[in-house]
Amino acid sequence: MDWLLQQPTDAEWQAITLSLRVALVSVVTSLPLGVLVAWLLARQSFPGKSLFEGVVHMPLVVPPVVVGYGLLLLFGRRGPAGAWLYDHFGITLIFTWKGAALAAAVMGFPLMVQAIRLSIEAVDRRLEAAARTLGAGPLGVFFTVTVPLTLPGILVGSVLAFARSLGEFGATIVFVGNIPGETRTIPIAIYTLTQQPDGDLPALRLSIIALLLALAALIASEALARRIHARIRG
Amino acid sequence: MLEISVEKRLGSFGFAAEAALPASGVLALFGRSGAGKTTLVNMLAGLLSPDAGRIAIAGRALFDSAAGIDLPPERRRIGYVFQEGRLFPHLSVRTNLLYGHRRIPAEERAIKLPEIVELLGIGHLLGRRPANLSGGEKQRVAIGRALLSNPRLLLLDEPLAALDAARKAEILPFIERLRDEIGLPIVYVSHDPAEVLRLADNILLLDQGRVAAEGPVSEVFSRSELQQLVGAEEAGAVLTATVADHDEAYGLSRLTFGEDGSLIVPRIGAAIGSTIRLRIRARDVSLARRKPVEISVLNNLPARIVALHPANGPYCDVEMLSAGAPLWARITARSAEELRLSVGEEIYALVKAVSVDRLSLSTRASVSFRSGD
Secondary structure, X not given: OHHHHOOXXXXXXXXXXXXXXXXXXXXXXXXXXXXXXXXXXXXXXXXXXXXXXXXXXXXXXXXHHHHHHHHHHHHOOOOHHHHHHHHHHOOOOOOOXXXXXXXXXXHXXXXXXXXXXXXXXXXXXXXXXXXXXXXXOHHHHHHHHHHHHXXXXXXXXXXXXXXHHHHOOHXXXXXXXXXXXXXXXXXXXXXXXXXXXXXXXXXXXXXXHHHXXXXXXXXXXXXXXXXXXXXXXX | OEEEEEEEEEOOEEEEEEEEEOOOOEEEEEOOOOOOHHHHHHHHHOOOOOOEEEEEEOOEEEEEOXXXXXXXXXXXXXXXXXXXXXXXXXXXXXXXXXHHHOOOOHXXXXXXXXXXXXXXXXXXXXXXXXXXXXXXXXXXXXXXHHHHOOXXXXXXXXXXXXXXXXXXXXXXXXXXXXXXXXXXXXXXXXXXXXXXXXXXXXXXXXXXXXXXXXXXXXXXXXXXXXXHHHOOXXXXXXXXXXXXXXXXXXXXXXXXXXXXXXXXXEOOOOOOOOEEEEEEEHHHEEEEOOOOOOOOOOEEEEEEEEEEEEOOOOEEEEEEEEOXXXXXXXXXXXXXXXXXXXXXOEEEEEEOEEEEEEEOOOOXXXXXXXXXX
């Protein structure tokens, strides 16, 4: 069992820290948009809402490889979005960890939005009306009443998206490839190991690490959720 | 003045109201459930837009469909205390109280936290969360929160409806203090005649989305066509009386009302000459053909029958005028027949109980007692 208890190797550390960074960045950057989209779906009605909703949930039903290929077409150096980003900001997504974060964000987005949306729908709108009579404008009500009361859903959505990011494989490998230290996240590292003649045990080690990370994220979110509930319920 | 002239259709419910009432003291919005009371206060607060019409307070239009004005709630400066309190569950009592206060310019914060805390007796609650408050405490905090936003008008939508009798008794004095000490115009929504009589100066009576009556409480409550809206238990007359003198030996007071009417009641704590409001419920009045002799009831008022109204069950409501003031008696239809009562006849009304609902001006006490027996 020595092989299991050894310190992680450099290559393993690389994959672990990269995965955590990609997951964290994907969640943090997509969260504001996730809250906005969830609010639109929960509270607004507008023409084309069903179509909009379908597009948001697309990554849940489309094969991840297809999403990755779509990102490649859009955000590749010659893709419309990719060329624009490069020309104006000098940002390259393809074959970089930032691209991996984008792929993870897109794949986790429907999970995040769904959790936040349910939470917004559960907010008592009469409280928002009360806030209006006390002098708060629509934006003030959103940030002082709606968002605080939605925190449990925001947390759940973030943890789901984070866990989804840690596991993201298909869209990532198509969009940003398999570059050690840049885009070789834990799932891609595991895949690489299984393709090697003596990679079985290292692959198992990394799989166990992935499992522990996901478990840690869930336990942390449970603890946080309890604190948030205590704050809201008093 | 509070000017209201609005129309609103909500599904099958049509609401149309027109009224102009003084924007001072307490205005009661009274009516049965579904009469449109909450619809109207929501329109005043800006939470519901009328289809057409105009709402103005002291000449300032809050809504005017012709002029294209519809101020959002946050710009109306109208405090709103809801039936269910609606405290923000994620904020402490203190932060709840200051929610509106922090959103107005500093120079307009005439009503401040310490005086509200003292007025409502909520100092010990400041650090708590709404979830840890009793129903009565929640309502007091909700009232404080609305007041601290320094509104120009305060709406109270059945603030006592969700509370039991003991909690009601705990809150009512605070509302009386608002009326008497802060002098803020209040719109008080209620379906409880006792509350309205105790608190209100004017009344707007709603029935099925229409204004059934408006005016001073004592006038409106005594009008015949409204008796059924008030409810059988509480139906009766409201009169304004003056304290004429006190009989210290027997512990009695004499009150005068109308042209030359007088009533004897147990000694009340109001100075001679002060004006008080009395309520005489129909069920506390008996009738006699001739002036009764050797009877314990002190108040035998000569009266003239104005109308006979058949009431629910075995009863008959007799509408009378005594010394020019309205008076009602609820007797059985059988008695009415046996006494051969008819309109225009002179009769004696035996008043068994008088409620002093509101000692106007300085005092806040409300007393109720049996008279004369």
